[in-house]
Amino acid sequence: MPLPKPFEAALPSSDHSRFLFPILFGICFAAAFVGSWQLAQIQPGLLFEAEGRRNMGRFITGMFPPDLSLNFLRFLVVPFFETIQISVMGTVLAIAIGFPLSLLGTASLAHTGMLNDLEIAGSPGRRLARTLPYVLARAVMSVFRCIPEFVWAFMFVRAVGLGPFPGVLAIGVSYGGMLGKVYSEILENLEVQPSEALQATGASRWKILVYGMLPQALPQLVSYTLYRWECAVRASAILGFIGAGGLGQQIELSMRMFNFHEVVTLVLILFLLVAAVDFLSARARKAIV
């Protein structure tokens, strides 16, 4: 539909990239689709083969009735609480790792903006001394979060042995990187006026952080941390698969022993746990924000 003249003028000028992008995107998408289809060995037919169907049937009939015997449930009490404990301790460790890193990795605290402009102006040495920790902190956070918690857990199981402790360390390190990144984004996007006012009164950098920035940022920081705790509960259940304790370990065992009626019970318990944590954390977030 041709647009009336004034509207056309208001649109961004139609340079090459506007036409090129959809075409390039289409080509790349098609290539990725075809390549991935082959690499991932997609064979929908397999789902309808007799053997696959038989296996699925065995699985589904094996699931019922779920194992709700008192013996089994009593056996799950410890892993159940262990999963919660791993998630809590993992989140605490993630805060301990992520918060200091986020302070170093916040540009407006480290090397830009009005907090630093005056001090840095005309001194390349001082600029470097301020920029270097910032770059390092960013790099550390990026490594921490881009290696999945599952790989960390593998390595920590090697380093400190089986049990919940390596699970805590894995969640702490990888979530520490994620919290650090998001914390520094939150601190970066605060209103600057309060900090400016504090600086004008001669407050030190620490005081500006504690009285000017943190009170403003706290609801968001807490809210995101709570969200991460929800994720940590799920993650701690998965980490059990590689021997880091909790419900996951039990799911793996039951799965390997073909005790599917136990798997159903475990997944149900996991569902209830996750739902309860989601509810709690949503309530807490609403109370804060």
Added chain:
Amino acid sequence: MRAATLLVPAGILVLVLWSWHGTRFDPVGLLGADGRAQMLAYAEKLFPPDLSPDLLRKVAYWSLETFAISFMGTLLSVTVALALVFFASRNLVFAGVLFEVDGAGQPTRIARIGLFVAAKALLNLLRTVPHIVWALIFVFAVGLGPFPGVLALGLHTGGVLGKLFAEVVEDIETQPLAALQAAGASRPQVFFYGVLPRVLPQFLAYSLYRWEVNIREAIILGYVGAGGLGQQIQIAISLFLENKLLTLILAIYLMVTLVDYLSAYLRRRLL
């Protein structure tokens, strides 16, 4: 109020202490002289990464395989979510402005609510079962390889996206829909001209975010035999091939960073 302000920190403190005890959290053991020496020794064994051309070629292939699992898994999940979301949104099935003046009788209404409940329940089921359990189930059904990984990601993430999509649909403003309806548009017309244009950008943003999650989960799924970098990590760790392990970790870092970057770029360009 006074009591609550004290109770919350106290409760958190108790929770943390209980967890500290229960997980046998031991920072002193970890960061003490022994622990440090042990970790340092392990870190030293990791270096240098194995960069032989032969291994690099294989790592490139495994990286592409992991990428393929995450990509196809995300596409499948979007398909699953799109197939279910419009049945799982109240305002499109039985409630709100579209159904205020409804000629249909009670039985139709009950059938509609039933449809909604069924779609919601299915989404909940897909989401509740962790992807790693889905993967184990599909390994049973179709054998080892990346395909069960794709199916697992697709179903689990399909449940997650379906829920998020339904929230988007239920949150759209009703005025445009009411206006369309007042102009005499049929329900499909209201859907295509009033609902879809509003929700598609959000759908796309959520899907791209989930892709970032899925590249990480595709690696985890390697552990249960779904191929790619995850499986090789497991092999390298079990066989004490530390130098190879470091190469794989570097590859994972690159893949995850690449997908994060791609997703952010596409979100910027497409939205």
